[in-house]
Amino acid sequence: MSEMKAIDSIIDELKGIVDSDRFFTNEEDLVSYSFDASFGIYMPEVVIQPTSTEEVQAIVKLANTHKVPICPRGQGTSLSGGPLPVKGGIVLDFAQWSSKLEIYPDDLVAVVSPGVLTAKINAAANDHGLMYPPDPSSSNVSTIGGNLAENAGGPRGLKYGVTKDYVLGLEIVTAEGEIIRTGGRTVKNVTGYDLTKLIVGSEGTLAIITEAILRLIPKPPASQTLMAVFDDIVDSGRSISKVLSSGILPAKMEIMDQTSVMAVENYQPLGLPTDIEAIILIELDGHPLAIQEEILKVQTICQEVGAREVKVASNEEEAEELWKARKLVSPAIVRLKPTKISEDATVPRSKIPDMFQRLKEIKEKYQIDLVVFGHAGDGNLHPNIIADQRDNEEMERVELAVEEIFKAAIELGGTLSGEHGIGTMKAPFMELELGKVGLNMMKRMKEAWDPNNILNPGKIFAEEGQKLVLRNER
Amino acid sequence: MSEMKAIDSIIDELKGIVDSDRFFTNEEDLVSYSFDASFGIYMPEVVIQPTSTEEVQAIVKLANTHKVPICPRGQGTSLSGGPLPVKGGIVLDFAQWSSKLEIYPDDLVAVVSPGVLTAKINAAANDHGLMYPPDPSSSNVSTIGGNLAENAGGPRGLKYGVTKDYVLGLEIVTAEGEIIRTGGRTVKNVTGYDLTKLIVGSEGTLAIITEAILRLIPKPPASQTLMAVFDDIVDSGRSISKVLSSGILPAKMEIMDQTSVMAVENYQPLGLPTDIEAIILIELDGHPLAIQEEILKVQTICQEVGAREVKVASNEEEAEELWKARKLVSPAIVRLKPTKISEDATVPRSKIPDMFQRLKEIKEKYQIDLVVFGHAGDGNLHPNIIADQRDNEEMERVELAVEEIFKAAIELGGTLSGEHGIGTMKAPFMELELGKVGLNMMKRMKEAWDPNNILNPGKIFAEEGQKLVLRNER
Numbered sequence: 001m002s003e004m005k006a007i008d009s010i011i012d013e014l015k016g017i018v019d020s021d022r023f024f025t026n027e028e029d030l031v032s033y034s035f036d037a038s039f040g041i042y043m044p045e046v047v048i049q050p051t052s053t054e055e056v057q058a059i060v061k062l063a064n065t066h067k068v069p070i071c072p073r074g075q076g077t078s079l080s081g082g083p084l085p086v087k088g089g090i091v092l093d094f095a096q097w098s099s100k101l102e103i104y105p106d107d108l109v110a111v112v113s114p115g116v117l118t119a120k121i122n123a124a125a126n127d128h129g130l131m132y133p134p135d136p137s138s139s140n141v142s143t144i145g146g147n148l149a150e151n152a153g154g155p156r157g158l159k160y161g162v163t164k165d166y167v168l169g170l171e172i173v174t175a176e177g178e179i180i181r182t183g184g185r186t187v188k189n190v191t192g193y194d195l196t197k198l199i200v201g202s203e204g205t206l207a208i209i210t211e212a213i214l215r216l217i218p219k220p221p222a223s224q225t226l227m228a229v230f231d232d233i234v235d236s237g238r239s240i241s242k243v244l245s246s247g248i249l250p251a252k253m254e255i256m257d258q259t260s261v262m263a264v265e266n267y268q269p270l271g272l273p274t275d276i277e278a279i280i281l282i283e284l285d286g287h288p289l290a291i292q293e294e295i296l297k298v299q300t301i302c303q304e305v306g307a308r309e310v311k312v313a314s315n316e317e318e319a320e321e322l323w324k325a326r327k328l329v330s331p332a333i334v335r336l337k338p339t340k341i342s343e344d345a346t347v348p349r350s351k352i353p354d355m356f357q358r359l360k361e362i363k364e365k366y367q368i369d370l371v372v373f374g375h376a377g378d379g380n381l382h383p384n385i386i387a388d389q390r391d392n393e394e395m396e397r398v399e400l401a402v403e404e405i406f407k408a409a410i411e412l413g414g415t416l417s418g419e420h421g422i423g424t425m426k427a428p429f430m431e432l433e434l435g436k437v438g439l440n441m442m443k444r445m446k447e448a449w450d451p452n453n454i455l456n457p458g459k460i461f462a463e464e465g466q467k468l469v470l471r472n473e474r
Numbered sequence: 475m476s477e478m479k480a481i482d483s484i485i486d487e488l489k490g491i492v493d494s495d496r497f498f499t500n501e502e503d504l505v506s507y508s509f510d511a512s513f514g515i516y517m518p519e520v521v522i523q524p525t526s527t528e529e530v531q532a533i534v535k536l537a538n539t540h541k542v543p544i545c546p547r548g549q550g551t552s553l554s555g556g557p558l559p560v561k562g563g564i565v566l567d568f569a570q571w572s573s574k575l576e577i578y579p580d581d582l583v584a585v586v587s588p589g590v591l592t593a594k595i596n597a598a599a600n601d602h603g604l605m606y607p608p609d610p611s612s613s614n615v616s617t618i619g620g621n622l623a624e625n626a627g628g629p630r631g632l633k634y635g636v637t638k639d640y641v642l643g644l645e646i647v648t649a650e651g652e653i654i655r656t657g658g659r660t661v662k663n664v665t666g667y668d669l670t671k672l673i674v675g676s677e678g679t680l681a682i683i684t685e686a687i688l689r690l691i692p693k694p695p696a697s698q699t700l701m702a703v704f705d706d707i708v709d710s711g712r713s714i715s716k717v718l719s720s721g722i723l724p725a726k727m728e729i730m731d732q733t734s735v736m737a738v739e740n741y742q743p744l745g746l747p748t749d750i751e752a753i754i755l756i757e758l759d760g761h762p763l764a765i766q767e768e769i770l771k772v773q774t775i776c777q778e779v780g781a782r783e784v785k786v787a788s789n790e791e792e793a794e795e796l797w798k799a800r801k802l803v804s805p806a807i808v809r810l811k812p813t814k815i816s817e818d819a820t821v822p823r824s825k826i827p828d829m830f831q832r833l834k835e836i837k838e839k840y841q842i843d844l845v846v847f848g849h850a851g852d853g854n855l856h857p858n859i860i861a862d863q864r865d866n867e868e869m870e871r872v873e874l875a876v877e878e879i880f881k882a883a884i885e886l887g888g889t890l891s892g893e894h895g896i897g898t899m900k901a902p903f904m905e906l907e908l909g910k911v912g913l914n915m916m917k918r919m920k921e922a923w924d925p926n927n928i929l930n931p932g933k934i935f936a937e938e939g940q941k942l943v944l945r946n947e948r
Contacts, residue, residue, distance in 0.1 A: 180911050188853075190893060191896060194671055195912075247695055290761030415658055449919075
């Protein structure tokens, strides 16, 4: 109730900051901002679509004075609850702010507004023979602002790293409405604390990003794709280790387990063998002469490790055909059951076979439909559970299974989240990985930067007694 | 005086923490810890050589309770004053703690103690066909702990990035003596704030690093070196831009101006032409077939841009011969005059020609001996001023010139420090680059993590009225 009062007292002033067609308070408008690609429905009180740093500054200053929560949002593709307005307040919809997308080929940088779609950055870089490597699977629909807030990953993470590795500088608005610039246009910069890399991945809880300077790299001139089919999933794990220690660093190394492959074949038959335990897809990129030789080396390694079949794409069309299977996994599995819980628990590379074993045990113990695919090369698997949210009893088992997946990843020396973020979904498990002191040191930063707790409250840090809840009846 | 009392009250307890041969209070021992490779002499009150996290923890707890400054130190090769005990107190000498250097080839990681020499990590990785890329020129004598504290760079930064890009996890001791682990063994990790990348480069002011998990990569199988000689330094800058936008990313791209080349030829004649304005050295690495083709492409670009001569090394010995010149620049220029002020102001790549122009103007204006060399490919030049510290009038001009170099870098969109750190040397200029608010946001972190200001006090943040002083008579 007191929150309602807070927003009421500033609503007229807020309205004065932006054009009326970028300001929403009607329930039918607000409802579109009450969810993301994870779980839970939370209504904001106001939605504003800012298109300048000064507008953001004015909004934040008002909100801070009156202690009204602000939740920045891109396209809402978050899998961890990042943009959900769990404490009500203002949603800042940045998806309309895509005015700036500038490429500076001589500096190898791009300068972008928060609402630019990630794939468009790579496309613009491509016109100059350059590449913006981070490629979350949502890149055609997600904004760079959301990618920055969550430090998005993707298949290319294996060779090229994640979003954070390509951010040189930021313009941010602090909780007090001050505008500052972090980093700059140079790759090397050790002037004081690295605020840039701290803000990226802080899920909108420390500051609001209004512009970013991104690092671009020369585009590799060629690529090659290979598919290896394994009767034994442990052998597939060994092939990954052996390739990586052979001096070859592939751009991508993806795995699909039997259930993923079967789901794809049921959804859209591609002629993949379904009587196998795993399929590995490997993409090499670089100089054409180099990868031509390397792909043969990878082929030999897979065969030596016991692959039933290894297929090298002979041209781009064949390569695309092979990648099609991987891309169809997500749409295929939601055909089996309507609710998909997409996890991203990540383990050290050497623990991939152990993680597979643990996932198998969890699947049996809780009798859940578990599908495993993902970025095997960097240990960032995506165990996906498919279920029916209307089946309360099943969802309870799913909640327990998810919790056990997190624990398994941490016990194997891994992490709760490789690329999806903590948000609301994983907040209750933070202490498990970080310990009380580690978590407390993070909270100190939050308190130092956002003393009124207005920036995306309810994220990352769990409230007393907060638990994982995948059911909507809270 | 009050500080003396503080240390006196804990000296017996401190003595009990480590073996007596790792505890020093004699002036003749302390004096070795009163300087580094930058300027200024400051005596510590106690020097301790810890060799375990528990020892560090016990020392820090005592120091924090009694508000005694602690300055972590590696081999003292810092060019910015990082390890100087400017407020007295305890120097923690980590150079003796080199017990752990473990390579995990399957995980592509190394786990190291803070006192391990950086070059030894790369050598150990090399035994497994792997590489630890960061290569500050001090890597044979500097410790990884110092490299982590300062986020050291090096020539390979162009292609491979800097120290921070290879740190996956840390064990740290907080100002309150709590032990926490940040990050882990996975490349992807978005579990909460990125403490790892915040601590790396924080110059010992936020926490003390007691162990690090480093990322290794497959070692490139081959390399090729090329030297290009230019009559016009602006042409050399153009060749750098053109190579970088041609789809080729060299491992190193170094520049030496005429004064550097002449100093080398006077020191140890290598037969380099001295009637030129710049020499560029380029190293490519990767697959042998790829770089064989790429080196020809680079050669053509240099010739098209107007190089007087381009020489490709035909074997490893010839390549080493070419790199010898670059390595001799530092020892050669101190032969000219005894005092060397090594700067690392960094500009966006496209501004390299402008920076050369500005440096030329500064050299003339202050009549100083300025030599320019460094990592041209990433804009991280090393303008070195050579002078005689005993000549007070000259040193005054040098101080003014250094200040103007910093201002030029910032005006051109660059940064105060690319890889040497802020320390004591550049603290007075922080606000120039970051602004009052930006600097204040950094201070908030420092205060939140180290409320008693015991961790390396007097670094990064300048005191009221603090100025650059290169003379010792303060």
